[in-house]
Amino acid sequence: MITVSVDLGERSYPIQIGADLIGRTDLFAPHIAGATVTIVTNTTVEPLYGDRLRAALAPLGKTVSTVVLPDGEAYKNWETLNRIFDALMERHADRKTTLIALGGGVIGDMTGFAAASYMRGVPFIQVPTTLLSQVDSSVGGKTGINHPLGKNMIGAFYQPLAVVADTAALRTLPERELAAGIAEVIKTAAIADAAFFEWIEANVEALNRCDADALAHAIKRCCEIKASVVAADEREGGLRAILNFGHTFGHAIEAGLGYGEWLHGEAVGCGMAMAADLSVRLGHLDDASRKRLLALVSAARLPVRAPALGEERYIELMKGDKKAEAGTIKFVLLKRLGEPLITSAPEAALRATLAASG
DSSP states (O other): OEEEEEOOGGGOEEEEEETTOTTOHHHHGGGOOSSEEEEEEETTTIIIIIHHHHHHHGGGTOEEEEEEEOOSGGGOSHHHHHHHHHHHHHTTOOTTOEEEEEESHHHHHHHHHHHHHGGGOOOEEEEEOSHHIIIIITSSOEEEEEETTEEEEEEEEOOOSOEEEEGGGGGGOOHHHHHHHHHHHHHHHHHHOHHHHHHHHHHHHHHHTTOHHHHHHHHHHHHHHHHHHHHHOTTOSSGGGGGGTTHHHHHHHHHHHOTTSSOHHHHHHHHHHHHHHHHHHTTSSOHHHHHHHHHHHHHTTOOOSOOOOOHHHHHHHHHTSTTOBTTBOOEEEEEETTEEEEEOOOHHHHHHHHHHHO
């Protein structure tokens, strides 16, 4: 087992990475002080890992209940969130009730937001079961839900007590979900570590076939990078925004198509290709690096051609992105692999990228 620490003073917490961790009572015991626990999961993950987690919690002598939500990005909304609140209130959950998010990024984001909001804050633990959530969304305390006009526009920064990333859970991932997670691995390397990017280029086929050693290395390195960024800028006042490389375009794709049509990682993969194109057009990135990024995204079985939403629709959606300032779209672009910049773009260059990407 590998431990990566997120250093946030009194709110610091461990990320535990390894195989078969969901069944480890010792990893949960230090973080559950109250008498009650509520597991939040979905219809896909519950039959796979629900019993294993409940068995791990049984020796602690807690009262454990489970909320099972529908699976998919389309359900990351107020209506589904209220099902968590309904269950907590019906069961008279108190301020010491611990929530455990058992699932991918949607479950983690909604459970975290519920924990931040219920009684103005109850403790929670992340147990991410997808590659995307293990390398990205479970770490850093971003929680929230989608709105029809924008992704993740409603939420809170709220840190978990611990992250338990069981790599054995990745064996049950569908191919598309695995590829979606690899997108976030590529993103992390592209904005922070050129040597790691080269490693991914050399090992992308191992990642594609769910090789345990390759995945463990990728998860560890991504968590190290994200932990350092979050420790420096917890609430995205500056540096943390670099983690959104590919996301301005990607969020527009998700919202424009309808949440759930493309997986988040698929949209980010395509968004990185679009951001790299814009980086070249603005003179920040050399075309050879753009081609390397495009080739790696393609090798990870991710889309690189954007859906035809229309230039006006893309621009409208991107102006509604939470990173926009006074109607000005902000992009995370690349100077070179491993070195990002945050900037705006002339409309002519943006339109040229949109025209070339479809």
